[in-house]
Amino acid sequence: MLFGRFKNRVPSPDEALKGRPEPEYPVPERHTVLGTALQGPYPEGLEIADFGMGCFWGAERVFWTTDGVWTTLVGYQGGSTPNPTYEEVCSGLTGHTEVVRVVFDPSEISYEALLKRFWEAHDPTQGFRQGNDTGTQYRSAVYTHSPAQAATAEASRTAYQQVLTSSGLGEITTEILPATDRPFYPAEGYHQQYLDKNPGGYCGIGGTGVSCPIGVADFPEE
Template sequence: MLFGRRENALPTPEEALKGRPEPEFPLAGRHTVLGTPLAAPYPEGLSVADFGLGCFWGAERKFWQAPGVWTTLVGYQGGHTPHPTYDEVCSGLTGHTEAVRVVFDPARTSYEALLKLFWESHDPTQGFRQGNDRGTQYRSAIHTHSPAQHTAAEFSRDAYQSVLHASGYGPITTEILPAGPFYYAEADHQQYLDKNPAGYCGIGGTGVSCPIGVAKADG
């Protein structure tokens, strides 16, 4: 590892690595499972949702398997360093979380259905870790693309908090923020578990069902 690892606190903008003005690698090609392009622009009528729920290898698979999802890609979001690399993000010195971008068809699925999948696919009470994966890059996050998405995310969080509390879990630590820059990850991380079926997946939920339909959003 090229950098001292920081697991327990986010860096300030002044502490963060400087990054670079342009990405070091292209985003090209098609989704290895869905066959759709990874890079924007996307067809008219589709919507975008961004989620962080631990290691993005397993998280991406959860979403590409969902009905109504047009494409998925993984990247880095919510930090300070422009165009970071995987090693830089893993150092804890960029401020990013590992994220999945989900491009979906609102005529075939809903943002609420994606929120339900998000909450049920990980433990959102763990702070800067997910299972055995520890570090700020594994924190739970929802990055919203519209006021309607933001409202739906907050309502779903509050509804899920109620059932989690009743099941003995603590407070949800999930960030809900307007989406900032999404920096796509290196090609070998895209659809990683399709390319490496026996690869590591640390994603696991609480077993507690999330109420659905707690708020309406068009995407």
């Protein structure tokens, strides 16, 4: 079956589903927790960060509860199929991973602090898996929006790898790539702020228990 072929590798653009020129579904206008707009244009001075860290339901809650974050929304990124559906992404035939888009105020929280949140909230050593969730759509990823973000993300990966190695853990498998080459497609409305709408819903988020040695001064306490 095609699904089996792509459970453990990302399909090439020629192998991926063809997709569609427009999305098949609307996206809600407002964040159910923060009350802010889900899609841009965003207020001047805000910046965007994109993180893939397993199931996006729990990943989104990690960031909407973080001080300095203006809005969050979940979607699909890193693949080849334009405007994919959730079912298509889960098939492994689009190449996308589940991502949370974080719109933040850099005067209140640094990108470095967001990266610390990212690294510590999941296990970046698991490849095409996060906990019990398996498949390419659960891979760890950082999609950067500037050369400065890219340099910071690379430096943080190096720093975190050192402490993971000293703790006896494996190699980080996180892909760090420019967002400009990997369009973000918002997920269906029922996925947005899913754990606010379903407080007892599934959350696959779980870290390694190893602290990331970056952004300590800016990292918000819970």
